[in-house]
Amino acid sequence: MRKLIVTAAAAAFLASGGAAFAAVKHTTGTVKSFDGTAKSLVLDNGSTFTLSKAFKDPGIQAGEKVRVSWDISGKNKIAEAVKIMK
Numbered sequence: 001m002r003k004l005i006v007t008a009a010a011a012a013f014l015a016s017g018g019a020a021f022a023a024v025k026h027t028t029g030t031v032k033s034f035d036g037t038a039k040s041l042v043l044d045n046g047s048t049f050t051l052s053k054a055f056k057d058p059g060i061q062a063g064e065k066v067r068v069s070w071d072i073s074g075k076n077k078i079a080e081a082v083k084i085m086k
Contacts, residue, residue, distance in 0.1 A: 024080060027068045034060045041068070041079055049079035058084055 029043035039051040041060070049070055060066065065085040070077045 049077045
């Protein structure tokens with residue numbers, strides 16, 4: 001019985017920890033195109049992002065190197081924040 005409880009507790013711990021690994025991801029690249037009105041950002045490596053509703057434009061322009069913090073929503077990559085790298 002004790003082995004069963006320990007095994008169940010270990011399984012529950014591992015299952016709950018998996019959600020922590022599904023956190024925000026980061027991508028670095030050069031801006032190919034940016035449209036604040038359409039809420040879209042495309043990097044030179046082909047990565048395409050939809051900007052979140054809460055997105056604040058730090059002054060992004062084509063040709064700038066940026067770091068994008070993003071997450072998946074359905075099939076879309078949603079950019080939560082974009083930082084201009086210097």
